[in-house]
Amino acid sequence: MVMKNTDLNFEYKYGFSMPEKHVFKSRKGIDEDVVRQISSLKKEPSWMTAFRLKAYKVFRNKQMPVWGADLSKIDFNDIYYYIKPTEKQVNSWEDLPKEIKDTYDKIGVPEAEKKFLAGVSAQYESEVVYESIQKELTRQGVIFCDMDTGLRKYPEIVKKYFGTVISLYDNKFASLNSSVWSGGSFVYVPNGVKVTLPLQAYFRINAQNFGQFERTLIIAEEDSFVHYVEGCTAPIYTTSSLHAAVVEIIVKKNARVRYTTVQNWSKNVYNLVTKRSKVYENGVMEWVDCNIGSGVTMKYPSCYLVGDGARGEVLSIAYAGDSQHQDAGAKMIHLAPNTTSRIISKSISSKGGRTSYRGLVQVSPGAKNAKVYVTCDALIIDEKSRSDTYPDMRIKEKEVDIQHEATVEKLGEEKLFYLASRGINKTEAEGLLVNGFIDPVTKEIPLEYSIELNRLINLEMEGSVG
Amino acid sequence: MSNKFQIIKLETKEKRLIYDKPGNYSVYFENLSGDLIFDIITPGVQLNIYGLYIGKKNCEFKINTFQNHKAPLSMSNLLIKGVFYDESKLYYRGLIRIEKNAQKSHAYQKNQNLMMSKDCFIDSKPYLEILANDVFCTHGSTTGRLDQEQMFYTKTRGLNEKQAEELLVEGFINEVRNLVILGSKTTPESANNDSGRVHFVHLPE
Numbered sequence: 001m002v003m004k005n006t007d008l009n010f011e012y013k014y015g016f017s018m019p020e021k022h023v024f025k026s027r028k029g030i031d032e033d034v035v036r037q038i039s040s041l042k043k044e045p046s047w048m049t050a051f052r053l054k055a056y057k058v059f060r061n062k063q064m065p066v067w068g069a070d071l072s073k074i075d076f077n078d079i080y081y082y083i084k085p086t087e088k089q090v091n092s093w094e095d096l097p098k099e100i101k102d103t104y105d106k107i108g109v110p111e112a113e114k115k116f117l118a119g120v121s122a123q124y125e126s127e128v129v130y131e132s133i134q135k136e137l138t139r140q141g142v143i144f145c146d147m148d149t150g151l152r153k154y155p156e157i158v159k160k161y162f163g164t165v166i167s168l169y170d171n172k173f174a175s176l177n178s179s180v181w182s183g184g185s186f187v188y189v190p191n192g193v194k195v196t197l198p199l200q201a202y203f204r205i206n207a208q209n210f211g212q213f214e215r216t217l218i219i220a221e222e223d224s225f226v227h228y229v230e231g232c233t234a235p236i237y238t239t240s241s242l243h244a245a246v247v248e249i250i251v252k253k254n255a256r257v258r259y260t261t262v263q264n265w266s267k268n269v270y271n272l273v274t275k276r277s278k279v280y281e282n283g284v285m286e287w288v289d290c291n292i293g294s295g296v297t298m299k300y301p302s303c304y305l306v307g308d309g310a311r312g313e314v315l316s317i318a319y320a321g322d323s324q325h326q327d328a329g330a331k332m333i334h335l336a337p338n339t340t341s342r343i344i345s346k347s348i349s350s351k352g353g354r355t356s357y358r359g360l361v362q363v364s365p366g367a368k369n370a371k372v373y374v375t376c377d378a379l380i381i382d383e384k385s386r387s388d389t390y391p392d393m394r395i396k397e398k399e400v401d402i403q404h405e406a407t408v409e410k411l412g413e414e415k416l417f418y419l420a421s422r423g424i425n426k427t428e429a430e431g432l433l434v435n436g437f438i439d440p441v442t443k444e445i446p447l448e449y450s451i452e453l454n455r456l457i458n459l460e461m462e463g464s465v466g
Numbered sequence: 467m468s469n470k471f472q473i474i475k476l477e478t479k480e481k482r483l484i485y486d487k488p489g490n491y492s493v494y495f496e497n498l499s500g501d502l503i504f505d506i507i508t509p510g511v512q513l514n515i516y517g518l519y520i521g522k523k524n525c526e527f528k529i530n531t532f533q534n535h536k537a538p539l540s541m542s543n544l545l546i547k548g549v550f551y552d553e554s555k556l557y558y559r560g561l562i563r564i565e566k567n568a569q570k571s572h573a574y575q576k577n578q579n580l581m582m583s584k585d586c587f588i589d590s591k592p593y594l595e596i597l598a599n600d601v602f603c604t605h606g607s608t609t610g611r612l613d614q615e616q617m618f619y620t621k622t623r624g625l626n627e628k629q630a631e632e633l634l635v636e637g638f639i640n641e642v643r644n645l646v647i648l649g650s651k652t653t654p655e656s657a658n659n660d661s662g663r664v665h666f667v668h669l670p671e
Contacts, residue, residue, distance in 0.1 A: 365584065380599040383566065389594040395609045398584040402609040408596045409603075 012293075014107060015266050017235030018099035020207050022125065024084040028209070029077040032056060035179050038082045042148055042182075045155060055168035055178030062172040068358065069296045069327045074270060079211040079242055081180045083125040089146070091132045099206075100124050107233060109202050116446070118197035119144045123214060124204050126182040137195060142226075143188035144199050147215045150186025157188060161219055165248035165276050165304070173244040174274040177213045184214030184245065189224040189255075198227040198260075198446060203243075205234035205269065211242040218248070220255040220283075227258040229446065232293070236266045240295070243269055249277035249285065253307065256284040260445050262453065264293035267323060271297040276331075281307030288445050290317045290453060291326050300358060302331035305339035305367075312341040315441045319457055320353030320385070329358040329390075334367040334397075343374040346438045348457070350381035356388040361395075361402065368399045376406040379437055381430070431458040485511045485540075492516065494646045497525075503532045506568075509539035517546035518642045521554025521586065528557045533575065535568040543574045547642050549635055550579065550586035559591040562605065566597045575605040580612060580638060582631075612638075 024041065026034050035056045039049040064071055086097060093101055093110050104110060104122055113120045119133035121144070128146035137144070143154065151158045168178040185201050205212050220226055234241060243265060251257050257277065265271055271294040277285040287301035303312025314330035332341035347355035357376045378387040389406045411433050419429035435442070435454045442450040480501040485491060488510025495502075496518045504513060519527055533542040548556050562573045579588050592605040612634050620630035 378594075378596070380596060380601075383569070383599045385599060387594070387596045389592075389605070391592060391607070393588070393590045393607060393609060395579075395581065395588045395590075398581040398586070398611055400581070400610050402607075404590075404592065404608070405604065405606040406592070406594060407604045408594055408601065410599045410601070 012236060012266055014233035014264065015236035016106065017237070018103055018206055021097065021099060022083050022085050022207075023087050024082075025080060026082040028080055030056075030079070030081050030180065034081055038180055038182065041082075041084070044151065047159065048151065051163065051168065052179045055175050058169055059172060059175035059179055062175055064172055065298070068298050068356075069325045071270070071272070071296065073240065074242065078239075079209055080207065081211050081213070082182055083207055083210060084127055085124045085206075086127070086129050089128060089149070090130055093130065096129060100129055103204060103206065104130070104202065107202065107204070107231075112200070116197060117200045118195055119199040121146060121185055121199075121201045122204070123183045123201065123212075125207055125210065126212065128183050133199075134197075140193050141190040142193060142195060143186065145186050147184040147186045147217065148182065150217070154186070154188070157219065158186065158217065161217060161248070161250060163248075165250065165278050166246050166274050170274060173272045174246050177215060177244050177246040177274070180211070181213045181215035181246065183212075184216040184247075185218070185228070186216070187218040187226060187228060189220045189226045191221045192223045194225040195227065198229045200229045200231070203230065203232040205241050205243065205265075208237045209239050209241065211244065214245045216245065216247040218257060218259070219250045220252060220257045222253045222255060224252075224255045225257070227260070229260045229262075229449070231262045232265050234266045234269050237268050239268065241269045243271045243273070243294075245273045245275075247273070247275040251277055251279045251283035251285050251310075253281040253283060255280075256286070258286040258288065259301075260288040260449070261290060262445070262449050263291045263297065266293060267295045269294045271299065273297075273299040275299065275301040276304065277302065277312070278304045278306055279310040279312060282309040283307060284311045284313070286313045286315070287330070288315045288441065289328065290441070290445070291328050292319045292453070292457070294326075295323060296325050296327070298327045300329045300331050300360075302333065303341060304333045304335060305341065306335050308336050309338045310336060311339065314343045314345075315444050316343070316345040317438050317441050317453070318345070318347040318355045318357075320347070320349045320355045322351040322353060324353045325356070326354070327356040327358055329356075331360040332362070332372060333360075334363040334370040334372070337366065337368040338370070339367060340371045341373070343376075344440060345376040346441055347376070347387060348379045348381065348434060348437070349385035349387050352384035354386040354388070356390060357406070358390045359392065361391070361393045361404070363395045363397045363400050363402065365396045367397050370397065370400045370402075372400070372402045372404075374404040377437070378406070378408040379434065380408065380410055434458075485513060490514075492646065496520075497527060499528045501530045501532070503534060504542060505534045505536060506540045506542060507536045509537050511537075511540040511542075513540070513542040514645070515542065515544040516642050516646055517544075518639060519546070519548035519550075519556060520639070521548065521550040521552075521556060523552045523554065525554040526557075527555070529559075531560045533560075533562045533573050535562070535564045535571045535573060538567065538569045538571060540568070541572040544576065545642060545645070546577045547638065548579045548588075549582060549639065550588065551582045553583070553585045555587045557589045559593065560605070561593045561595065562603055563595040564598050564601050564603065569598045569600045571598065571601045571603075573601070573603045577607045578638075579609040580635065581610060582635070
């Protein structure tokens with residue numbers, strides 16, 4: 001569809017901020033006391049307090065990554081690590097404080113919930129303030145709640161899986177998350193249950209200089225299916241905020257999990273996220289990862305294919321405009337025979353933005369008949385922009401088929417000329433071609449989101465140089 | 467076309483080749499370890515880079531290539547093929563970088579590896595850094611066993627497993643060697659694979 005909107009002064013639609021009201025805010029900076037304080041406020045079991053403190057020590061000693069995007073401007077002492085926005089969680093939008101309700105109304109969450117979602121969770125600063133799930137799912141034994149509630153109500157499940165896919169030693173930001181995590185989702189799908197409508201989480205940062213550290217754990221038991229969707233937005237500030245999430249997913253035998261992200265943080269947000277899944281026999285894990293917002297993103301959703309016949313898939317879209325660097329990609333670790341994986345990455349850089357695809361494919365000895373297919377396509381819209389591709393393939397098994405291909409190009413002049421001859425102006429033609437370019441990925445995400453995504457990219461593209 | 471080979475022994479770990487005159491160039495190397503830097507600083511350069519690796523026993527190759535486009539309107543095309551037996555290892559990192567002013571550059575990079583033993587190891591990193599927009603760049607990398615359908619067909623023609631393998635490997639290798647022969651009239655002296663001795667051949671055409 002041709003977009004008729006030619007407003008050249010597009011502004012980030014979710015950049016508004018609300019007056020900050022909270023019931024508790026930790027002091028600026030981080031030390032052991034702050035970590036203890038968060039844990040005691042949440043009345044956590046002692047094993048979790050110990051886990052946090054251990055992670056804090058690891059965080060202190062770990063180096064910053066020496067590769068990837070420029071993180072030198074992050075000042076860990078200039079961040080608030082925990083803000084509790086409300087006294088308690090509610091399950092009706094009407095019960096939320098006005099500022100928070102207005103925020104979600106503007107983003108359109110309650111509207112979407114009525115139309116096409118099985119469950120919704122909304123996180124504001126550090127805590128999930130709203131949550132609901134269809135009664136039918138609860139009856140079937142599906143659990144969908146925030147991580148803190150999960151720890152309180154289902155300690156045995158959480159203790160069994162928490163930190164098993166991403167250890168607290170994994171990387172500096174995973175260690176940081178492990179020490180100060182708050183909120184995020186806990187999803188448990190019992191044997192054989194198929195959750196047909198998506199479960200959705202919305203993450204919103206409102207405060208300045210804030211760090212959001214949500215922690216998500218999804219467990220899909222044998223033969224089950226669940227689709228989890230997350231969306232993220234934040235106000236525009238001149239100071240930086242940090243978002244360092246950890247997402248762990250366990251896909252048991254014959255189960256399938258799809259995890260869709262539409263990341264649209266404002267440009268003052270550092271988005272440094274660790275996402276990983278462990279996939280057992282004939283399980284399928286699909287990551288659909290769309291990065292449109294944030295100033296800097298470093299995120300590489302991973303699949304550890306540990307069971308015979310397991311399959312991993314990453315579909316990724318990255319858009320980098322003015323002053324943005326999207327360093328995104330995927331990791332596929334083949335540890336068992338007959339495992340297959342596919343990575344499709346589409347990136348667009350314009351107005352001086354930079355996109356980098358960074359990926360790892362590893363086939364371990366014994367992963368016979370592993371099949372890997374990776375394709376990365378990049379579009380560079382103007383001469384100020386930049387695109388990189390950094391794939392890494394480590395193959396230690398003979399009976400495998402590994403393919404990787406990448407292309408970098410600009411929008412086809414012939415296609416633009418053709419569209420011009422049909423009476424479509426340049427801006428619209430560029431929008432059409434870009435939407436066509438990302439179409440293989442957008443058609444995989446829920447309709448409401450793909451329309452939103454196409455619209456966003458159209459708007460971002462407008463006024464870009466030809 | 468000149469049929470002279472310039473054989474350069476690679477004495478240091480790093481070799482920087484500077485292309486400052488338009489023309490067709492070919493570079494060929496076998497079993498080479500080290501850093502090869504190709505600086506293209508003028509328009510009109512057509513550069514072909516061919517590499518061949520045959521790893522046996524516990525041979526270990528570490529090769530980095532860098533197609534550095536600093537001027538517009540040039541082309542570079544890299545093809546590296548490898549066959550790995552026993553416990554041989556390849557660490558390959560290839561970078562194409564197109565600088566901002568190197569508009570209308572075309573750069574290609576292809577790395578194909580055959581794994582002939584379960585104990586060999588391949589680490590392939592075909593990297594791209596593109597800072598200009600009006601360019602065309604691709605890279606491709608494949609790693610795996612011999613095509614199983616080709617193996618089957620060859621065996622139905624009466625060849626045994628070993629003969630079929632040898633025939634297909636020869637075809638795989640010859641794709642590179644033939645390209646080099648086409649670019650000149652004599653064949654380059656072949657490297658002694660077992661000792662890992664390297665020859666570096668630079669052919670101005």
